[in-house]
Amino acid sequence: MGVKNVEVEVPPTNLEVEFKILLTSGAVEFIAAMASKFNPKVDEILSNRTIKKLGLDEGEKLPDFPIETQYIREMEWTCAPLPPRLRKRHVDLGDVSPANTNHFERSLQSNAQGVQTDFDDGHCPSWPNQLLGHYNVYRAVHGEIPGVPSIANAPILMLRPRAWNMTEHNILVDGRKIPGPLFDFALLTYHNAKLLWESGSGPFFYLSKVESYMEARLWNELFIWSQSKLGLPRGTIKATVLIENVLAAFEMHEILYELREHSAGLNCGIWDYSASFINKFGGRREFILPDRSKYVNMQRHFLKSYMDLVIQTCHQRGTLATGGMSALLLPKTEENTNGYHAVLERVAREKLQEIEAGVDGFMVFDLGLIHPMQQLFARFAPTDNQLHVKRENVNVTRKDLLEMPSGGVTLEGLKHNVSVGILFIEAWLRGKGHFFYKGRVEDSATAEISRSQVWQWLRHCTTLENSDKVVSRHLIRKLISEFISDTLANSDFQANPQQQLPLVTAATIFEEVVTQRYFTQFITTYLSEAHEMQKQKSLPHPLVSKL
Template identity: 60%
Template sequence: MSDHLGLELCPPPSDLKAEYETLFTSDCLHFLHQFISTFEGEVDQVLSLRVSKKAHLDQTGELPGFRQDTAHIRSDPNWTVPPVPPRLQKRHVDIGDLAPCDSQRFIKALQSPAQGIQVDFDDGNCPTFHNQIKGIHNVWKAVHNQFPNVPHISKAPILMLRPRAWNMVEHNMMVEGRQVPGPLFDFGLLMFHFGKTLFENKSGPFFYLSKVESFMEARLWNKIFVWTQHKLGLSVGTIKATVLIENVLAAFEMEEIVYELREHSAGLNCGIWDYSASFVNKFGHRKAFMLPDRSKYVNMEKRFLRSYMDLLVQTCHRRGALATGGMAALLLPHDTQSQAYKTVLDTVTRLKLLEIKAGVDGFMVYDLNLIKPMQKLFQMHTESENQLQQLRKDVVVTSTDLLSMPSGGVTLNGLRYNIAVGVLFINAWLSGKGHFFYRGQVEDSATAEISRSQVWQWIRHRTRLEDDGRVVNRQMVAALVTVVTLELSVSCSSDRAKQQLQTAADMFLEMVLKRDFPAFITTFLSEDLTFLNKFNPRRTNSPHSKL
């Protein structure tokens, strides 16, 4: 778009010029300019609300609770959400963390028997300009049935599109002289190109909404949906969205979040690691909220997490909305006859059966080989497409339940594990990847978030190791980062790879030693000069000739 229209877009990556031309048409750019201009100010407002809420909690020492000013919404038994479309009624097993820029995995997912695919531009994706263009274009190919040997979009697993969260910025587009919010860039492109086609094929448009912290943020998303549907000639309620409750503050406003979305609600989702990390984000400086070693003491059976899941199921089912659980990150060994295979399958089965018995209507897996065993598990323990009839009237969750930290300490093994995950995640980002594999499971920004959060918090509170009573401090962590990085470097294939791993280790150490807690690891990384210089074209380049 020409400068007088206020939109600037960086040139395409050299290997994606055709894909760029397909996506960034003149009509699309006009739409994006109007869309982003309409809502970027309100995105700033919700981010400011987060800052002011955090400052209030810090200054007063207060704890969150169920809001009094919205009690009438929670106490009104008469409102419900409309039933979701037929293709969303059965949500047993979705494939999670699927970055659509990974064409091979995306095709395999489309060929799989899963109910849905979390098409992930957020946690499992590294948002380079290349990855965003490649990923959105791959969605274009799927929606327009351009992939060979893949079912028609009306028959393939449903696409649950997950744009970036509010905190992320798209560095390669500017509107009115400002870089645009990442979620507006992603959502605008996805809806402009696929909204009508998905609707016509009774397969969408369906979304996951990441890292929502309050009902005011849900209200903004609802306004975005209404505006977009009007502009594209779609009826109100065409868009359906599942909100991921990944923040402790949002847990106290779940009913209000569903209420704000109403005709656009496809329910809520609960997951363990981003949610656990949010306690450090909001209360990490308070010793009462010291989160113990996650690998030893934190799981969905603990009071604070079990209460959160039970409340989420009760809230959704009371209002006729679907409740879904988190993602199984474990990977099945290739040898199906091995004891290791049986152990992994038994572990996943036990954890997911806990969610099914709590009343969830579905959950995610990363490993495609887990789809059929988990679908069979649902069939064995449920009687219909979903569990909406499980109203969970037995559940009574208090603020104390949601804020009760599990008991336990810190182990050297847990500290080393968190360091390794944090360093390897940053290393993955420096390689243009949003997830990686470590010790038999997939790791992404959610596990990196809890890992670096715990290390920061343990240093902050000078926690003692269970092993030998040593204090976790700057010197210990710096020494362990050096040792762990040296161990990880053994698998590096070149000196350049070793240098990159060392850069990742330096960035990790910088982050966990900061005086003030960086709110999101992804924001920290995406704004770092190392990332910007490596993956984003210089803003001084001339705009594309069409603009």
């Protein structure tokens, strides 16, 4: 299929140099060729998602391990051997938006094993952020950042393009906006893949929000096509799939099988996975998820079963199983020694449970947690990985994966979800993909679970725990109003009146989302498509340049 027309949005003010370096004629041709070839397959997987969702909404039977692929689960096979730099993945830094230049550079100066270079959960994909983020990756790979080690000696870049639900609004190929992950993956591989391969440092990827083995097959086809176009040996690209969706949990063997030449394993994380239950089954009362702050953690049966199955599956197939990210932040004041040790002990306790379960690594956000967590591995799992931990005693069934935790809905939990949801939208409107709140980093994953729970509790008129109050629009509005009043009274907002409007706007959008008649699949898609926040801030005029 030939490319007839490509339109690229003009560069944002002050990013003209970055635009020129990144969006060369060769890079744009590569992006366009990829989009032209794979657009129909992206449309197909998104259509399949919609059809499956409609079936679940109409009472279709709940998911199960597919009969048609049983032979894959029963066959003897393993993934291709891991390259040397991927064999030890004890502690990665997570949610590192490359558009946050200071944090990205500090991450590359750290002694973490890897850096989740995130264009997805912890990143807001405005046009300026996209260009700056890709430019910073380019500088890191090409050795152009002063004070940062060469790419062969820095932590490995685990490049995380956007998920399939996101669109890149600033490039049209044959009159259509292109899928966000194709833009990210194409630009990352075109400029960086060969240098990463030559240095033994990649290219390595995280793949977000994969829902089926057919989606893994599409990624594998993208890898093969890109390697051929760029003159790289087949199997050079390696990817870790994030099992963030309950449907994907039933197809883990199949996902690894599709990517067996290119697999770096699977990853499990708590909040996107938990939110996917509401996404897929939220209209059913038997799937009401209780207050996440009080009743949802990795020791609850449905999450423990999911993590055990990830570990067993990966190690059976000779590849790595990694855990989620600790979002806790160490206190910044040196005097707060009690608070520092309390956070450290909590993170160590939670992550030791994952190590004992057999994970090969996990992520933290706070750079101060890298060394203590590496020491935890050195003490309790001193080998490079735990591939020898086969978990042969694990027998996870469909019932185990679908068992909802007991517990109710608390007023404090409702308030917390309202706060996180509003503050995430407010951050997004300011071009930020994450924010700090009550000693934690919050991103789109926690925003998803927060707004999903509010929608579900409202949808089922759930009664609050130890109360006769029902979750209603009136109650949600009251809590929104109280949160806005309290927040605007904060000294930071008093000193910066220009920040008040985005907060009020965010509260309005949050109420829109949680009172939708039908569940909004992804909050980031809603913000990007419905509000197109990425357009107006920095573009001097609507003209486009053509290839």
